[in-house]
Amino acid sequence: QSVLTQPPSVSGAPGQRVTISCTGSSSNIGTGYDVHWYQHLPGTAPKLLIFGNSNRPSGVPDRFSGSKSGTSASLAITGLQAEDEADYYCQSYDYSLSGWVFGGGTKLTVL
């Protein structure tokens, strides 16, 4: 069981908007640690999508956005495209574990 909780799957039609939630606790997100998001296609290198809760690295389309509030964070994807179909992971730091932690991952299906 992962320290950060994500829905196992989400889906949406091309052009639609989807959100992926990431719920933590007072020992990680809730205590102020930043949340980062990664896109991963199995067999490839994971890609940093959002860092520092809401910042996009150079080259990441502005269709991807992140937010954080309290003990939770969210990733929103607007204007869904077929190429967005992948696994998405949130990540933060947990002081009680003294280590970096990930969510269980969310599989995005573009219908």
Next chain:
Amino acid sequence: EVQLLESGGGLVQPGGSLRLSCAASGLTFSNYAMSWVRQAPGKGLEWVSAISGSGGTAYYADSVKGRFTISRDNSKKMLYLQMNSLRAEDTAVYHCANSGGGTQDAFDIWGQGTMVTVSS
């Protein structure tokens, strides 16, 4: 362009050892902390170990503490993971990734990974 390339994976018996390597290019290697992150079959990502840019400080997940040792050679731009007393639950794809090193920093660039299978 920053690239990370892992190697050294393979099939090993329970209780055995394996050393993974990660070759970095396109970055000032010693400026970055490095981590190993693994993904077991059908499971999510799990942080395994991290090492500071100088190599002076190492961190481990409880699941591998005492069995795995992370190290680096900045002159060769290489990261290593020595894995001893391997268990079936260590079976996974192992990725290396760089970061700023702080608790708030993200894992910027990742390698494609190398597969480790622990089985008799």
